[in-house]
Amino acid sequence: MQTMEQSLNELRSSFASGRTRSVAWRKQQLRAVLKLIHDHEDEIFNALHQDLGKHPVEAYRDEIGVIEKSASLSLSSLETWMAPKKGKLPLLFYPAKGEVLPEPLGVVLIFTAWNFPISLGLDPVVGAISAGNAVILKPSELAPACSSFLARTIPLYLDPETIKVINGGPDVCERLLQLKFDKIFFTGSQRVGRIVMQAAAKHLTPVTLELGGKCPTILDTFTNAHDMKIAIKRIVGGKWGPCCGQVCLGIDYVLVEEKSASTLIKLLKEFIQIFYGENPKHSDSISRIVNKDHFERLRNLLRDPRVADSIVHGGSIDEGKLYMEPTILLDPPLDAQIMTEEIFGPLLPIITLKKIKESIEFINSRPKPLAIYAFTNDEAFRKQIISETSSGSVVFNDVLVQFLCDVLPFGGVGQSGIGRYHGKYSFDTFSHEKAVMQRSFFPELEARNPPWNDFKLQFIKLAFKFDYFGLLLLLLGMKRVGKVL
Template sequence: MAASELENTVRIRDVFDAQRAFASITALTSAGERIEKLKKIQHYLLKNRDRLAAALQTDFRKPVAETALTEIFSTHNELKTALSNLKHWMKPHPVATPLPLLGTSSYVRYEPKGVTLIISPWNYPFYLTIKPLISALAAGNTAILKPSELSPASSAFLREMVKTLFAEEEVALFEGNATVAQKLLELPFDHIFFTGSSVVGKEVMMAAARNLSSVTLELGGKSPCLVDETADIDAAARRIAWGKWVNNGQTCVAPDFVMVQRSVKDRLKKAIQEAVRGMYDPEGKGIAVSESYARIINDHHFGRVKALLDDALEKGATVTMGGQTVAGDRFIEPTLLENVTSKMKLMQDEIFGPLLPLIPYDTREEVIRFLASRSKPLALYIFSRNDSATQYWLDRTTAGNTVINDTMIHFAHTELPVGGVNQSGIGKSNGFYGFQEFSNARGVVKRQFGITEYLYPPYSDKVKRIIQFLLKYV
């Protein structure tokens, strides 16, 4: 082990031990004290939002307006929800008393889990780091953050923010590559919150199992978009185009492919093309010069997405919109593909880029068979004006979340549990559900008077009669 690596390993352990010692103090903090911590984040964000936008532009030319919407507004929305509701969340939550426990009162108290680890991705580097941190602090935990090394300017911004606002025994941040993450995962954290790919998610879960650490895994997968013949095609096209190509398609809940009823396929295709031109090329100068279109994060991921496109074309797919790529600029045009098959890699792996397969269907049963053969997605999008059709899809599919007649908006909905199911994730976040993920729901029963002692042995005829009476209410 190199000296620098050894030094970093020792430092990670020292910070972890300091946080473990401090966790008993943070566990006793009041709602007011936790609110003050969240307000510090809020004030820092509002004061330094221009610097954050500049960092994201450096990392992958993210448009300033897009940063404002997807990073700053979303984070601020999460903060406002926690600030407004934390006192209520922290109060004991009374529960009803079952008949056999007559004479007792019960409640659930949410107590902090302890020392938590947050491993965040590069695609929304600020929001997907700070959102779980808000939940962790609201629940009274300490936290160690590990942002992605693929968005270094954003990670540097986060490092400075954390150092400015918090002592290391409360919140600390470690930069670095996968080796740093592996060193962190060796430690017995009380909870681990990971956002990223399913492949790495499995590694995180295996590492957590060694210490019996609880986990929240926000993963990804191939989120389908279903469009039937009753849909408002123009509105569907705009909303699909925005959901797919915001952040250059590098969004875990972006539509990964569209299944459209054959009778409206050509209309939808034309409408998507018009929507893309309106968003990214309104003056006809080309999307490559648009200030509203981000770039692929790095050369590796550019090569990965380009390989998906090349593989599809070699196997018979056709480009009906876009297809232009510029390696030196990490630019891949918004691309619509038809004639795709399950043998193509872009229909096997999450695309996580600006390629969108368009697949026609004839019957609902055909769609259900297709979706049933695939992993459960993080999101499912349904475009239909037929309520019975919508209910049909909901009843026969499973997804982490579903949006009807729009895309992605659920992710910023602080009153909904957001997350995956099985292969697309474990656990939920947003608002109270994030607070709950970082808390131990501790059930408390208080005995005042009751009948349970009349059920103790010896089991006389009287005791048996009481038991038979209680069985009537089972």
């Protein structure tokens, strides 16, 4: 078995040979990713059920389908993405031409998250391959069936001399971070993100950090009962549908006017029952908590008596089955842990306000979230949310759908993340845009060189200020400078 250092050295040699730069190699690997997920669809379903209790429909929607869409888009767009982009140079530089050439960064390290262990592992790999990099993938040890699957199958489908999987726990992560990479891509918690960034700083390694935060949902008062019902239906699907709320993009809490709170709670309960039955514990459509540590963390959020008193629905648990009922809380204390830490589970606080526009001040008083969801038909309020708040993304009248839209960048801001990916943005994340400029030896602009004089100063000022006169200035400057000298 290779050591980490040996694996890294082999990847560096392979990258240095140029094999990852060709269109043919990139397409071959992307087709291999597609073949891997198609050949092993049932095995992926089983692994996701074993690790997280995901139903095959949820597993396909959030995992396999995401990778199929991502790899297919890259395959069809690769030549366009790789093509140099011409730069329109100022006339002052005539005759010359410029272009921006995307080139691979080198050997990249990708850390995956446990809540979407297949899609959050392979999707960045698709981006890194598309950009022509060699890759080390470190799956999360908290999803052991999925990490074992990736370690076993990736070498059978993808080029093992350029793409490697290294499994293990925190000690393996720590050792990997001591090595020098050309890029680190991390998906996970803010706490671990800080560790990754600190380690990367030792080598000045660029990082993309896909973290999380407390994503708020603003629910405006609707005069149309249908719109209100659809909004709350989407809130239920977005909160408890993907991975039982264990989602960085998931709804953390809802902001609503006091007068609408009772309607919100009533409809939340109705849709929970429609989606998951009278007793969600027996439903196969809701995932379970990933492990006992996270289960205990969530239970501790409810042990605060002030928080327990705010529960208006749910609250039951089954530690043996790692089950926690969809739970609704009304106005828990804002200084309680449930309102200061990312919940990452099936608990939904509702915070009431006198006026819904107070939600902007409420959100701005807290760290910048990964996403803001707002249900409203008020166009002026939409513009106000966009202009007066900061977040990784804003979605109106729906939740989570931005993650599936490859033409939009996905990423955070502030504590919710650094960098972005998805579609072309993934290609860009794993590429360096190299500026290339070519000039002729004639003509030579003497005004650029000493000895300095007043004419040269005025010439340079005009050249910077009036670029469209650049060619004329160049010719006149050559003639004038020749006389002055």
